[in-house]
Amino acid sequence: MLPLVVEALDVRFPGLALPALDIPTLQLKAGERLALTGPSGSGKTTLINILTGLERVPHNRAAKSSVRWGDTDLASLSERRRDQWRAANVGLVMQDFHLFPGLSALENVLLPQRLAHLRLPAGMYDDALRLLSQVGIERLDQAVETLSRGQMQRVAVARALLGRPGLIVADEPTASLDAQSGAAVAELLLDLAAEIGATLIVASHDHRLVDRLDRVLRLEGGRVVQPELAAA
Numbered sequence: 001m002l003p004l005v006v007e008a009l010d011v012r013f014p015g016l017a018l019p020a021l022d023i024p025t026l027q028l029k030a031g032e033r034l035a036l037t038g039p040s041g042s043g044k045t046t047l048i049n050i051l052t053g054l055e056r057v058p059h060n061r062a063a064k065s066s067v068r069w070g071d072t073d074l075a076s077l078s079e080r081r082r083d084q085w086r087a088a089n090v091g092l093v094m095q096d097f098h099l100f101p102g103l104s105a106l107e108n109v110l111l112p113q114r115l116a117h118l119r120l121p122a123g124m125y126d127d128a129l130r131l132l133s134q135v136g137i138e139r140l141d142q143a144v145e146t147l148s149r150g151q152m153q154r155v156a157v158a159r160a161l162l163g164r165p166g167l168i169v170a171d172e173p174t175a176s177l178d179a180q181s182g183a184a185v186a187e188l189l190l191d192l193a194a195e196i197g198a199t200l201i202v203a204s205h206d207h208r209l210v211d212r213l214d215r216v217l218r219l220e221g222g223r224v225v226q227p228e229l230a231a232a
Protein backbone atom coordinates (compact mmCIF):
# COMPACT_ATOMS: atom_id res chain seq x y z
CA MET A 1 0.00 0.00 0.00
CA LEU A 2 1.93 3.05 -1.24
CA PRO A 3 1.10 6.78 -1.17
CA LEU A 4 2.16 8.96 -4.11
CA VAL A 5 3.33 12.56 -4.29
CA VAL A 6 4.23 13.98 -7.70
CA GLU A 7 5.74 17.45 -8.06
CA ALA A 8 6.62 19.50 -11.16
CA LEU A 9 6.25 16.75 -13.74
CA ASP A 10 7.05 18.13 -17.19
CA VAL A 11 7.48 15.58 -19.98
CA ARG A 12 8.39 16.72 -23.48
CA PHE A 13 9.06 14.76 -26.64
CA PRO A 14 10.97 15.99 -29.68
CA GLY A 15 8.62 17.35 -32.33
CA LEU A 16 5.76 18.13 -29.90
CA ALA A 17 5.13 21.86 -29.43
CA LEU A 18 3.51 21.37 -25.99
CA PRO A 19 4.53 19.06 -23.13
CA ALA A 20 3.11 15.53 -23.35
CA LEU A 21 2.55 15.88 -19.59
CA ASP A 22 2.40 19.03 -17.48
CA ILE A 23 1.38 18.08 -13.94
CA PRO A 24 2.43 20.58 -11.24
CA THR A 25 1.23 18.33 -8.42
CA LEU A 26 -0.62 15.06 -7.90
CA GLN A 27 -1.22 13.08 -4.73
CA LEU A 28 -2.67 9.67 -4.04
CA LYS A 29 -3.34 8.23 -0.62
CA ALA A 30 -2.04 4.78 0.28
CA GLY A 31 -4.65 2.26 -0.87
CA GLU A 32 -6.55 4.81 -2.98
CA ARG A 33 -8.01 3.63 -6.27
CA LEU A 34 -7.64 6.02 -9.21
CA ALA A 35 -9.15 5.86 -12.69
CA LEU A 36 -7.13 7.56 -15.40
CA THR A 37 -9.18 8.73 -18.37
CA GLY A 38 -8.78 11.07 -21.32
CA PRO A 39 -8.83 11.06 -25.10
CA SER A 40 -6.26 9.28 -27.25
CA GLY A 41 -2.92 11.08 -27.04
CA SER A 42 -3.75 12.89 -23.78
CA GLY A 43 -0.80 11.33 -21.93
CA LYS A 44 -2.25 8.35 -20.04
CA THR A 45 0.39 5.83 -21.13
CA THR A 46 3.18 8.38 -20.66
CA LEU A 47 1.98 8.99 -17.09
CA ILE A 48 1.79 5.26 -16.37
CA ASN A 49 5.30 4.79 -17.73
CA ILE A 50 6.63 7.54 -15.45
CA LEU A 51 4.72 6.40 -12.35
CA THR A 52 5.94 2.81 -12.73
CA GLY A 53 9.54 3.80 -13.46
CA LEU A 54 9.45 2.35 -16.97
CA GLU A 55 10.49 5.82 -18.17
CA ARG A 56 12.80 8.12 -16.23
CA VAL A 57 11.43 11.34 -14.73
CA PRO A 58 12.76 14.06 -17.05
CA HIS A 59 14.76 16.99 -15.73
CA ASN A 60 12.55 20.05 -15.38
CA ARG A 61 14.35 23.35 -16.00
CA ALA A 62 11.86 25.38 -13.95
CA ALA A 63 11.44 23.32 -10.78
CA LYS A 64 12.68 20.15 -9.11
CA SER A 65 10.63 17.19 -10.33
CA SER A 66 9.82 14.32 -8.05
CA VAL A 67 7.70 11.16 -8.22
CA ARG A 68 7.69 9.83 -4.65
CA TRP A 69 6.10 6.51 -3.77
CA GLY A 70 6.41 6.39 0.00
CA ASP A 71 10.07 7.13 0.73
CA THR A 72 11.28 6.40 -2.80
CA ASP A 73 11.71 9.22 -5.32
CA LEU A 74 11.84 7.61 -8.77
CA ALA A 75 13.46 10.81 -10.10
CA SER A 76 16.60 9.98 -8.11
CA LEU A 77 16.94 6.34 -9.23
CA SER A 78 18.96 4.87 -12.10
CA GLU A 79 17.19 2.64 -14.63
CA ARG A 80 18.49 -0.48 -12.87
CA ARG A 81 17.26 0.74 -9.47
CA ARG A 82 13.88 1.66 -10.98
CA ASP A 83 13.63 -1.86 -12.43
CA GLN A 84 14.40 -3.33 -9.00
CA TRP A 85 11.87 -1.03 -7.33
CA ARG A 86 9.20 -1.96 -9.90
CA ALA A 87 9.85 -5.70 -9.49
CA ALA A 88 9.42 -5.37 -5.71
CA ASN A 89 6.48 -2.96 -5.62
CA VAL A 90 4.39 -2.92 -8.80
CA GLY A 91 1.97 -5.38 -10.37
CA LEU A 92 1.30 -4.47 -14.01
CA VAL A 93 -1.69 -5.53 -16.10
CA MET A 94 -1.41 -4.42 -19.71
CA GLN A 95 -4.08 -4.26 -22.39
CA ASP A 96 -2.39 -6.87 -24.57
CA PHE A 97 -1.52 -9.13 -21.63
CA HIS A 98 2.29 -9.36 -22.18
CA LEU A 99 2.29 -13.10 -21.46
CA PHE A 100 5.12 -15.39 -22.56
CA PRO A 101 4.06 -17.90 -25.24
CA GLY A 102 5.37 -21.44 -24.84
CA LEU A 103 5.02 -21.26 -21.05
CA SER A 104 2.06 -22.56 -19.08
CA ALA A 105 -0.41 -20.37 -17.22
CA LEU A 106 1.32 -21.26 -13.94
CA GLU A 107 4.82 -20.57 -15.27
CA ASN A 108 3.65 -17.20 -16.62
CA VAL A 109 2.42 -16.20 -13.18
CA LEU A 110 5.68 -17.34 -11.54
CA LEU A 111 8.15 -15.98 -14.10
CA PRO A 112 8.53 -12.36 -12.86
CA GLN A 113 9.11 -13.62 -9.32
CA ARG A 114 11.63 -16.18 -10.58
CA LEU A 115 13.46 -13.38 -12.41
CA ALA A 116 13.37 -11.02 -9.43
CA HIS A 117 14.66 -13.56 -6.89
CA LEU A 118 17.42 -16.13 -7.19
CA ARG A 119 15.11 -18.66 -5.55
CA LEU A 120 11.36 -18.45 -5.54
CA PRO A 121 10.46 -17.06 -2.08
CA ALA A 122 8.78 -19.50 0.32
CA GLY A 123 5.04 -19.70 -0.17
CA MET A 124 5.13 -18.06 -3.60
CA TYR A 125 4.29 -21.26 -5.48
CA ASP A 126 1.25 -21.92 -3.29
CA ASP A 127 0.19 -18.28 -3.63
CA ALA A 128 0.34 -18.64 -7.43
CA LEU A 129 -1.88 -21.73 -7.25
CA ARG A 130 -4.35 -19.90 -5.01
CA LEU A 131 -4.45 -16.84 -7.27
CA LEU A 132 -5.00 -18.93 -10.41
CA SER A 133 -7.85 -20.68 -8.64
CA GLN A 134 -9.31 -17.31 -7.57
CA VAL A 135 -9.25 -16.01 -11.15
CA GLY A 136 -10.84 -19.25 -12.34
CA ILE A 137 -8.00 -20.82 -14.33
CA GLU A 138 -8.27 -24.57 -13.93
CA ARG A 139 -5.76 -26.06 -16.39
CA LEU A 140 -2.54 -24.77 -14.88
CA ASP A 141 -0.30 -26.51 -17.41
CA GLN A 142 -2.16 -25.22 -20.46
CA ALA A 143 0.15 -23.32 -22.86
CA VAL A 144 -0.80 -19.71 -22.42
CA GLU A 145 -1.18 -18.98 -26.14
CA THR A 146 -4.03 -21.51 -26.32
CA LEU A 147 -6.12 -19.68 -23.69
CA SER A 148 -9.06 -17.44 -24.63
CA ARG A 149 -8.46 -13.68 -24.41
CA GLY A 150 -10.47 -13.43 -21.20
CA GLN A 151 -8.48 -16.28 -19.69
CA MET A 152 -5.20 -14.65 -20.76
CA GLN A 153 -6.18 -11.42 -19.03
CA ARG A 154 -7.12 -13.35 -15.90
CA VAL A 155 -3.67 -14.98 -15.90
CA ALA A 156 -2.19 -11.48 -16.27
CA VAL A 157 -4.21 -10.31 -13.24
CA ALA A 158 -2.99 -13.28 -11.17
CA ARG A 159 0.60 -12.54 -12.22
CA ALA A 160 0.26 -8.86 -11.22
CA LEU A 161 -1.07 -9.80 -7.78
CA LEU A 162 1.58 -12.42 -6.93
CA GLY A 163 4.00 -11.01 -4.37
CA ARG A 164 1.30 -8.70 -2.96
CA PRO A 165 2.59 -5.48 -4.59
CA GLY A 166 1.92 -2.14 -2.91
CA LEU A 167 0.82 -0.72 -6.25
CA ILE A 168 -1.20 -2.26 -9.06
CA VAL A 169 -1.31 -0.47 -12.40
CA ALA A 170 -3.60 -1.60 -15.19
CA ASP A 171 -3.57 -0.03 -18.66
CA GLU A 172 -6.94 -0.63 -20.39
CA PRO A 173 -7.25 -4.08 -18.79
CA THR A 174 -10.70 -4.77 -20.26
CA ALA A 175 -10.36 -3.03 -23.63
CA SER A 176 -9.72 -6.08 -25.77
CA LEU A 177 -12.27 -8.31 -24.05
CA ASP A 178 -15.92 -8.98 -24.80
CA ALA A 179 -18.47 -7.53 -22.35
CA GLN A 180 -18.75 -10.65 -20.21
CA SER A 181 -15.00 -11.32 -19.94
CA GLY A 182 -14.36 -7.61 -19.36
CA ALA A 183 -16.82 -7.50 -16.49
CA ALA A 184 -15.26 -10.61 -14.94
CA VAL A 185 -11.73 -9.19 -15.19
CA ALA A 186 -12.85 -5.82 -13.74
CA GLU A 187 -14.47 -7.61 -10.80
CA LEU A 188 -11.38 -9.70 -10.11
CA LEU A 189 -8.99 -6.79 -10.32
CA LEU A 190 -11.02 -4.76 -7.80
CA ASP A 191 -11.62 -7.66 -5.42
CA LEU A 192 -8.05 -8.89 -5.38
CA ALA A 193 -6.54 -5.39 -5.11
CA ALA A 194 -8.84 -4.75 -2.13
CA GLU A 195 -7.82 -8.07 -0.58
CA ILE A 196 -4.14 -7.07 -0.49
CA GLY A 197 -4.87 -3.36 0.15
CA ALA A 198 -2.90 -2.20 -2.89
CA THR A 199 -3.00 1.32 -4.29
CA LEU A 200 -4.65 0.94 -7.70
CA ILE A 201 -4.30 2.99 -10.90
CA VAL A 202 -6.42 1.96 -13.87
CA ALA A 203 -6.35 3.67 -17.26
CA SER A 204 -9.72 2.84 -18.73
CA HIS A 205 -12.78 4.09 -20.57
CA ASP A 206 -14.82 1.18 -19.26
CA HIS A 207 -17.52 2.59 -16.98
CA ARG A 208 -18.05 -0.75 -15.26
CA LEU A 209 -14.52 -0.26 -13.94
CA VAL A 210 -14.13 3.54 -13.76
CA ASP A 211 -17.37 4.11 -11.82
CA ARG A 212 -16.25 1.80 -9.05
CA LEU A 213 -12.96 3.54 -8.27
CA ASP A 214 -12.48 6.28 -5.65
CA ARG A 215 -11.31 9.05 -7.98
CA VAL A 216 -11.24 9.91 -11.66
CA LEU A 217 -8.23 11.80 -13.02
CA ARG A 218 -8.96 13.10 -16.50
CA LEU A 219 -6.09 14.16 -18.74
CA GLU A 220 -6.47 16.44 -21.75
CA GLY A 221 -3.42 17.52 -23.70
CA GLY A 222 -1.15 16.32 -20.90
CA ARG A 223 -2.87 18.39 -18.19
CA VAL A 224 -5.19 17.33 -15.41
CA VAL A 225 -8.66 18.69 -16.14
CA GLN A 226 -10.11 20.42 -13.10
CA PRO A 227 -12.14 19.84 -11.12
CA GLU A 228 -11.42 16.18 -10.79
CA LEU A 229 -14.60 14.19 -10.82
CA ALA A 230 -15.50 11.90 -7.98
CA ALA A 231 -16.51 8.49 -9.25
CA ALA A 232 -20.19 7.71 -8.77
Ligand SMILES: Nc1ncnc2c1ncn2[C@@H]1O[C@H](COP(=O)(O)OP(=O)(O)OP(=O)(O)O)[C@@H](O)[C@H]1O
Nearest residue numbers: 013014016020038039040041042043044045046047
Ligand atom coordinates in the same frame (compact mmCIF):
# COMPACT_ATOMS: atom_id res chain seq x y z
N1 LIG B 1 8.49 8.37 -27.41
C1 LIG B 1 7.72 9.36 -27.88
N2 LIG B 1 8.23 10.25 -28.78
C2 LIG B 1 7.48 11.27 -29.24
N3 LIG B 1 6.21 11.50 -28.88
C3 LIG B 1 5.65 10.66 -28.01
C4 LIG B 1 6.37 9.54 -27.45
N4 LIG B 1 5.54 8.88 -26.61
C5 LIG B 1 4.36 9.53 -26.61
N5 LIG B 1 4.42 10.60 -27.45
C6 LIG B 1 3.35 11.57 -27.68
O1 LIG B 1 2.91 12.04 -26.40
C7 LIG B 1 1.49 12.23 -26.40
C8 LIG B 1 0.83 11.38 -25.32
O2 LIG B 1 0.90 10.00 -25.70
P1 LIG B 1 0.32 8.80 -24.80
O3 LIG B 1 0.68 7.53 -25.48
O4 LIG B 1 0.79 8.99 -23.40
O5 LIG B 1 -1.25 9.07 -24.89
P2 LIG B 1 -2.48 8.14 -24.40
O6 LIG B 1 -3.39 9.05 -23.66
O7 LIG B 1 -1.94 6.95 -23.67
O8 LIG B 1 -3.11 7.71 -25.78
P3 LIG B 1 -3.94 6.35 -26.18
O9 LIG B 1 -5.23 6.41 -25.40
O10 LIG B 1 -4.16 6.52 -27.65
O11 LIG B 1 -3.05 5.19 -25.83
C9 LIG B 1 1.02 11.89 -27.83
O12 LIG B 1 0.97 13.08 -28.58
C10 LIG B 1 2.13 10.98 -28.34
O13 LIG B 1 2.22 11.06 -29.75
